Amino acid sequence: MLEPSVFLNRAEEMKEELLEKLMHILSIPSIYDPNTADNNAPFGKGIREALDYMLNIGKEEGFRVKNVGGYAGHIEWGEGEELVGILGHVDVVPPGSGWSDDPFRPYLKDEKLFARGVQDDKGPVLAAFFAMKMLKEMGIDPGKRIRLILGTDEERSWKCMDHYFKHEEMPDYGFSPDAEFPVIHAEKGLIDLAFHIPVPENEGNGNVQLLQLSGGDRLNMVPASAQAVLQTPKQDSVKRLFETYVTDRKIDGNIELVNSMEMKVICYGKTAHGSTPEQGKNAIMFLLEFLTGLDLSHPLKEKLKKIIGYFRSTSGKGLQIHSRDDVSGSLTLNTGTLRWEQKHMNIGVNIRYPVTIPIENWYPQILSVAELEGWSVNTIDHMEPLYVPQDDLLVKILLNTYENHTGQKAKPISIGGATYARVLKKGVAYGAMFPDRPDTAHQADEHMIIDDLVRSTAIYADALLQIIRHKI
Ligand SMILES: [Zn+2]
Known part of the structure; x- marks a missing residue:
């Protein structure tokens, strides 16, 4: 097992590039817009542009990418029988009022990045993407297929996923970086x-x-x-x-x-x-x-x-x-x-x-x-409820990784709400909000602490490596 610092150092080295790409996608107002919707962009042009951007950067890194009718897409790495899903989304809720600055012109202040969607869910999606990139650059052969699935209608009706899974394979298991750490394993x-x-x-x-x-x-x-x-x-x-x-x-x-x-x-x-x-x-x-x-x-x-x-x-x-x-x-x-x-x-x-x-x-x-x-x-x-038992290897790996990186003992969480993880046959929500942080999703001045973004990238990379190395 590699020390957490190995992943953290690499994530630090990637920080500039991560921020640059994140700020790019954050500047795309990917809000549901029926006025610009058409066959290629069922939820409007902004959302389509954000999806294209992700798929483009995936392609540039040498991953396989696929656009599924403009409803969703994926970035895939590795070969093998097993399919591991990472489920995030590129659509955002409307900005609403009360912002200190333009919600679609991302800006840094006090080591935080402000923009609509930085926490929900573009920051975590980019963290997961850079985690895949990190492992690929480390020369790892996953022996499984790791697939970052990009939804485009999470904030409304999840129709993106209905369409996606009509045409695409359901992952064997996975996680959704669209909530909080440590792990949400039960949803009523x-x-x-x-x-x-x-x-x-x-x-x-x-x-x-x-x-x-x-x-x-x-x-x-x-x-x-x-x-x-x-x-x-x-x-x-x-x-x-x-x-x-x-x-x-x-x-x-x-x-x-x-x-x-x-x-x-x-x-x-x-x-x-x-x-x-x-x-x-x-x-x-x-x-x-x-x-x-x-x-x-x-x-x-x-x-x-x-x-x-x-x-x-x-x-x-x-x-x-x-x-x-x-x-x-x-x-x-x-x-x-x-x-x-x-x-x-x-x-x-x-x-x-x-x-x-x-x-x-x-x-x-x-x-x-x-x-x-x-x-x-x-x-x-x-x-239906979502439930992956605490002693399931997937939950254990994700929890252990979180504990190793934070030095904190952690217990899986049960909630009454619904996270995107419910879309998966076997999935849990995993980050990227740390427990003691304010939840700014859907609010004015939505932001994410840069250090958290870097830490999440390291955690995702380490967790993915453990997933790769274990038979789950
Ligand atoms: Zn979300």
Whole structure:
């Protein structure tokens, strides 16, 4: 085994060239652009230009390169049966506002490189590319095929990968340098469901009528606000009840009188990512709870109570689908959207389930609740969990390499989110963000510390060499 310093010194020697090439690709605004999209550039000209740039520098180094319909491409080195994948992407999110300088004119400041995409994911892609180049220049014969796969639509729909793997071979195993160190080896299963719930009309008794009800915009966020329009001759008493309610619950709320009969009530919760709904305060649930305290028609009130019972628990207890495993923790449920359309309620839910618990174990329970209650349920999206056990040689090699280079003991990470590694049949996310660094991806002044880029290059080279030398 070679000392980490061997790789680090070589990476240092390559730094100037790495920076020059990185700054070149960073200056290409590779943002999805339907206006310039065509058959050769399905996601627009900027993205196509960034892909071409990578493939060109790959060719210059003597690697085999392939453009797969402008959707994706790869840079490949070595011969052999086994195919090792390194999966990154060259598209970036729009710059947004708040930048100190031009996000597509990369600049160095305080040993950091600033530009849109430097962390996500052009810097890590270049680090992986230079790792391949380093090993090639060391005269290594890989005896396997090492393939750097370049996606172009990671930030939107991953359609690049659907297309790529329709035409190209799936690697036997690999990693994605599109997240953080040390290693993400478990990612919960993800399913988005739409519940269609018949609701009785407002008719009958009750001093308060519900005219409108809605909340939340996205399934993967805890809704920050929810609103209802009510009709009542007793505006004063509703107003008092609302003020007491928001005070009791320690949330913010707002009430507006529309006219002498109608009023609009808004509950504000606290948003959080859909993977950690327990850290948020779901505005929809607060609003429903408030409504059940009003003098609504009895059947409607009962229906709202039921909805709260089923959907409020962020662990899925309400639907009796709660479960957990030691690798990835508890199932989470986020009720992200609610729309009421007179005769039915549409509720959008995002569920993330433990990696070792198959969907067949709990999904039928949802169907039986739906059947019992007369709802319909549609799956909007489903991503299987990703899980490579801790004692798998791939995970061991990547962890050991990281430990050797940083001098720090490391444990593999489990997350509720999704990294690009999910695209691989057997893959994990590996870098290039170091644990104590700020995550600036998708933000203004996105940056990467130059030293981290060099260290990542060394780590990737060393890890690839270990992968080459082992039978995985
Ligand atoms: Zn990314």
